[in-house]
Amino acid sequence: xxxxxxxxxxxxxxxxxxxxxxxxxxxxxxxxxxxxxxxxxxxxxxxxxxxxxxxxxxxxxxxxxxxxxxxxxxxxxxxxxxxxxxxxxxxxxxxxxxxxxxxxxxxxxxxxxxxxxxxxxxxxxxxxxxxxxxxxxxxxxxxxxxxxxxxxxxxxxxxxxxxxxxxxxxxxxxxxxxxxxxxxxxxxxxxxxxxxxxxxxxxxxxxxxxxxxxxxxxxxxxxxxxxxxxxxxxxxxxxxx
Amino acid sequence: xxxxxxxxxxxxxxxxxxxxxxxxxxxxxxxxxxxxxxxxxxxxxxxxxxxxxxxxxxxxxxxxxxxxxxxxxxxxxxxxxxxxxxxxxxxxxxxxxxxxxxxxxxxxxxxxxxxxxxxxxxxxxxxxxxxxxxxxxxxxxxxxxxxxxxxxxxxxxxxxxxxxxxxxxxxxxxxxxxxxxxxxxxxxxxxxxxxxxxxxxxxxxxxxxxxxxxxxxxxxxxxxxxxxxxxxxxxxxxxxx
Numbered sequence: 001x002x003x004x005x006x007x008x009x010x011x012x013x014x015x016x017x018x019x020x021x022x023x024x025x026x027x028x029x030x031x032x033x034x035x036x037x038x039x040x041x042x043x044x045x046x047x048x049x050x051x052x053x054x055x056x057x058x059x060x061x062x063x064x065x066x067x068x069x070x071x072x073x074x075x076x077x078x079x080x081x082x083x084x085x086x087x088x089x090x091x092x093x094x095x096x097x098x099x100x101x102x103x104x105x106x107x108x109x110x111x112x113x114x115x116x117x118x119x120x121x122x123x124x125x126x127x128x129x130x131x132x133x134x135x136x137x138x139x140x141x142x143x144x145x146x147x148x149x150x151x152x153x154x155x156x157x158x159x160x161x162x163x164x165x166x167x168x169x170x171x172x173x174x175x176x177x178x179x180x181x182x183x184x185x186x187x188x189x190x191x192x193x194x195x196x197x198x199x200x201x202x203x204x205x206x207x208x209x210x211x212x213x214x215x216x217x218x219x220x221x222x223x224x225x226x227x228x229x230x231x232x233x234x235x236x237x238x239x240x241x
Numbered sequence: 242x243x244x245x246x247x248x249x250x251x252x253x254x255x256x257x258x259x260x261x262x263x264x265x266x267x268x269x270x271x272x273x274x275x276x277x278x279x280x281x282x283x284x285x286x287x288x289x290x291x292x293x294x295x296x297x298x299x300x301x302x303x304x305x306x307x308x309x310x311x312x313x314x315x316x317x318x319x320x321x322x323x324x325x326x327x328x329x330x331x332x333x334x335x336x337x338x339x340x341x342x343x344x345x346x347x348x349x350x351x352x353x354x355x356x357x358x359x360x361x362x363x364x365x366x367x368x369x370x371x372x373x374x375x376x377x378x379x380x381x382x383x384x385x386x387x388x389x390x391x392x393x394x395x396x397x398x399x400x401x402x403x404x405x406x407x408x409x410x411x412x413x414x415x416x417x418x419x420x421x422x423x424x425x426x427x428x429x430x431x432x433x434x435x436x437x438x439x440x441x442x443x444x445x446x447x448x449x450x451x452x453x454x455x456x457x458x459x460x461x462x463x464x465x466x467x468x469x470x471x472x473x474x475x476x477x478x479x480x481x482x
Contacts, residue, residue: 137462
């Protein structure tokens, strides 16, 4: 397999023999920042068609062109897992999005809880961050970052059949997972740094589709809790087993 | 229990009735930055004596004094686990140290591998970072950050009886842990972003005390791998069970 150093996410369909015209930012990145020239090889993915080898045919910094050569790796989708989290400070929110992409969350959903400070997020910036993480971690999928919603509203509209793992700081031990847990669609919910409010916690505990887990005896920051919970899920119910 | 918002790590022994004189940086932080005044309560820990309630008796910004009132929580040490990692870019190295402190590593050891770029680290800065993480995460211990050493040298001097979990990217499945794994002293080794060299990998695989694990089918950054491996260890062999 031709060795490549650059992986680029594109929105176009990918197939052998296709010619792609790059956007201005993509061209600037490839030919300005990364100094690629005509004939250079790179890998492309679009979240659907797997990873493809491509070759530069025109290194114009305002709109270069690539030829798609051959399939390098088939599409590999992670299990059907969402990460729902309360946004925190910018750097740590970026970090959660990056880690969720690496750890194989399909959808990343920021929610406002009673103790969340963030009134708004920059969905476009977080989505770009998820794309960049996917480019770097070698995945062929890109998680979708949703707009900010309210936790209570989200629970009102919860999709039928999707289970919810939530991290309950007051628990010493989580319950074991049911036999039907594996293979089901899931979401992981990470609370804000201040924890859930009493009424939120009561509601979460009473939800028939919710499964509380414990992340050990130490207090974890929200970003640490996100990676730990994703690990726990992937080990027990996901594709790490 | 008196509610406190500030937790401070001190080097002095802690016991009821003691009076502590704070250092200039501690006094500046407490009375300058955090605006604490005489009579204010805070929590102290020193990594040995548990967490103590203390009260400000002199709010001098160059050298304040505290009275130690009573024990709030007994000392709680994490399991005997080290985190050995190859330092990466500054922000991500800081992050690994912070996460190791939160996740309950007792010792944090930066090592140079063949593919590590870092020639040196600022041990004092990383140690201060570990202290800050312990203050924030509610732990009563502070992991010790070691000076940078070379991986091969470290393996030559490996302490008898300590097991080593290492993340082998070429493995699809890790082996199950032996019966004597639980309760033994352990270390987790996280390689550099470029992976281990072929000779390092061969050496690691041949070590009788080494246990390879797989962190799933996606490529993880070193900082993500550190949190994921700490989670895996704590769930299977540590104090999360």
